[in-house]
Amino acid sequence: MFTTAWTASPQPPSTGFTPNWSQEGFWRHSLRQVVRLTAGGDRVRIRLSNVYGTSPLRIAGATLARTTPVLGAAVQAGSVRRLTFDGASSAEIPARAEIVGDAAGLPVEAGESVTVTLHLDAVTGPATFHAQAFATSYRGAGDLLADTGGADFGEATESWYFLSGVDVSAGRTDGVALFGDSITDGFGSTPGANRRWSDALAARTGRPVLNAGIGGNLLLNDSAWYGEKGVHRLARDVLGQAGVNTLVVLLGLNDIGFSETDDQPTYRPAPRVDVGELIAGHRELIRQARARRIRVVGATLLPFGGSDHWGERAAKVSHELNDWIRRSGEYDAVADLHRALAGTGGSDALCALSDAYDFGDHLHPNDAGYQAMAEVVAEVL
Incomplete structure (x- = not known):
């Protein structure tokens, strides 16, 4: 096996x-x-x-x-x-x-x-x-x-x-799959050092951890650079893997933020999505995973104030989605990464990454930030 x-x-x-x-x-x-x-x-x-x-x-x-x-x-x-x-x-x-x-x-x-x-x-x-x-x-x-x-x-x-x-011939059935975008992929971590949060989570828990992140990936739309949309690729990239019993979802920030930036020429036009569309996408991921009897953990989107994804509308939609992830009860558990990595000051909707965790673009964590993410998720697995 x-x-x-x-x-x-x-x-x-x-x-x-x-x-x-x-x-x-x-x-x-x-x-x-x-x-x-x-x-x-x-x-x-x-x-x-x-x-x-x-x-x-x-x-x-x-x-x-x-x-x-x-x-x-x-x-x-x-x-x-x-x-x-x-x-x-x-x-x-x-x-x-x-x-x-x-x-x-x-x-x-x-x-x-x-x-x-x-x-x-x-x-x-x-x-x-x-x-x-x-x-x-x-x-x-x-x-x-x-x-x-x-x-x-x-x-x-x-x-x-x-x-x-x-x-590997381990025969284990406690694997954890992380499903997301560049933050899950490990952008901002030290190249060649295995400092992604998937690496940190594997070391912290001793469980098999699979990284199903794609830089720039979106929940709701396909992209030439950033892969197939999350609601389509989940079956291939996660549900078909051997030994996975838990899925952690951290996806949607690019759907919100690409419409705020002029720096993404490969994804145009970038539609403005509302929180209802994002919730429907998350519900589809939950439905697919539960059909395979996989436990699903929802992770709140990280703070991104000051980044190229930030704008008043993007901040509002991000806040609304995070509020739904925290309060709806539709996920089996919640990892509140937003609150764990947020700096001091500002409202929940507008705050930025803590300086201690910021890679430098106000969007991606550094090695310490990825370690902190792993600690939060480990507590709810």
Whole structure:
């Protein structure tokens, strides 16, 4: 019996926030990606996604290895495992599809990082990816599946490609999925340090924690850069994961705030949504989760006074939504992140992030803010 120990929500190829390889794709490359697991087990399998591909994706080969404790593309000598797919060393993933690999024997522990290497010998076309990894992935020419030193991986990016999940033979059913936007994704945390609030929550609780955040994601509308809307992607990104019994929802701030800023050229026109529309979206997430017998925790939106998302109307709608999350009783539990991370002074609707928790844009927390979020959520799990 397997438990999902790591996920990255797939996105369509796009320019994104930082330089990436999603639109150009890969050809005669090896792609090396490092992920941190939140559960341990004796066997490991990977899941690969071509859900935004328009043609079949050929995987010429794949390996799994233990990550070295130092930075870079190196892996621990003697730990490399050749991966198979239905017994074969290569696989073809149809357009709009995902596959699950065979389990490989590699004992791992919660909190340990593993390295997945894919050899892509045929033209992939634009790549299904996850834009904001806050971790480094590597690319090199040719077949580098067995490489341990890492020196031939001469290019780097902070995105994940094709890799959408890692499962371990833990057999646990107490997994927690965090569903949200860039705050859940970890924007503002220290890159390469695993300081997202999903990382902090896993360390705090000892439970498998899955990060289903996408930077810029909206609850009610699709976006070229920011993925499918939350009410559509929940089934794939959360409800289909193994071992999840709790969902934490933190979503809606971009629906409110994008109409206040001129800095989001990829999401125009940005409609002005009212609190009734947002409540309907939250109710749909609750309905879908409960149909799978998953407990649902509602998290209040963080304060954002002074940010590019702020405006009097946005502040009003945010306050109304938070009031509904707190008082309606429709969620099984509430994590009041707004009050926990708010600075002193100002009304509930207008206050800003505490200086101690502000990454610097008055919208995203820093490492300390993400740790504080994890502490609040841990208390209601």
